[in-house]
Amino acid sequence: MRVSMDIELKDVPGQMLLALQPLSEFKANLITVLHHHQKRTPRKTIPVQLVLEIKPENIEAIKAKLEENGIKVVRVGEHRFRESINVVLIGHVVHTGIQDTIDEIDKTGFAEIVDISLSMPGINLLSSALIRIDAVGKEDLQKALDILKKVSARKDLLMVLPIDIQA
């Protein structure tokens, strides 16, 4: 999951190292660092904004470790679901368990099915569904599509993907 984190560093040497060490320890991938040296807080500390790629279960541990190192964590905000695509499914979408299809994606934690349009013209006819998948990032979206591809193959559903996605 991608999260933003606002921290405050004391204006003494070695503080940045203390901030980055817990991130490395918990294998967080640092995407951006904005170091606002000119914008001191009333407490004379230096605000720093971080964006991290991180496992959700490690957030609290990182926070605790930073606080232990004397670094104030002001805010942690999740950047969820930045990518979104539509996918068409054709086949016996409902009879093969639509809830199960949704669950397979939702349980990943990094992607969700957020909208479904469904058309069932007749009991023996193929139904069609247009689903929207939101995901945290591009890679997560691709992972969600790989899962959907396996589910579709198992349920004999035709999956129609957007042209700009690796099929």
Added chain:
Amino acid sequence: MKTVRCSILGFGAIGQGVAEVLLMKKEYLESIGLEVLVVAVVDSKGATVNPEGVDLADCLARKRTVGTVAIEKLTGVEIIRSIAHELVIETTPTNIVTGGVGLQNMFTAFETGKDVVTSNKGPLTLKYRELMEAAKAAGSNFRFEATVGGSMPVINLANEVLAGNQLKSIKGILNGTCNYILTRMLEERASYKDILTESMELGIAETDPTYDVEGIDTACKLVILANAIFGRDATYKDVEVTGITKITPEALEMAYERGHVIKLIGEVSRERIHVAPRLVPINHPLAVRGILNVASIDTELAGEITVTGKGAGPIETASAVLSDLVAIYGNR
């Protein structure tokens, strides 16, 4: 004036289209210093031969009234071996299982040092490398623009006009029948079966439409592009193929409401060859309607270049044959 003696092997729709275009373009060809003399026309029943040049108008008239041009019981291979000429125009029907007579015609042409221009996908899908090697060993020219996208110049555009550009991928609609069916299904909100029947009645789909609707025709064209443009040694087995037979009017409509059309898209790069129905934004250059074909070439230096045109039709396909002929003999 340079005289190019040629044979037309296969006198179905495409072969007849070539004959018509040669008649139509006689003056143009002469203006660039070429006299194209057809010394033999062959169909499945036999041949008309005249080393001084057959009467193409007469061949067309006889084909349309009698159903054949056959005067002598000669095959393409016999013509290639026995009649002096430089160029074999190979327009026999595509057979992707065995290569059909086209494969024999092409190998025989190269054995005897002749040039080949063809519209026949089968031999190129099956034996691309062997054919190229045979052509090279013989010092023969071998051109096949008409095998992919009819009149739409893809191969020559990529290999000649865009020479020097590294090409990343080609994506497009390479089968007019599928495009027609999907376009009509959306417009009429009609089932796949209904529109397929309509397409057969209009002669847009073949009596056996399997090659088109299962994506096989598109896959074969991609194999040719993979080999001719991306330097691969691919065959049909290397293509992941999904056709359009499962597409429903409801799916088309739902996609359309969200700004997309569903198209059968073929995609080829150095890494993969893939055919499947895809969601294409309505305003995307690949969202062409009806029987049109379209190809978008992603290039290193020039970005995406998209061409569109009629993918089939005797005269349109013959236009690609003509351009290949001029490319070989026009500037020598």
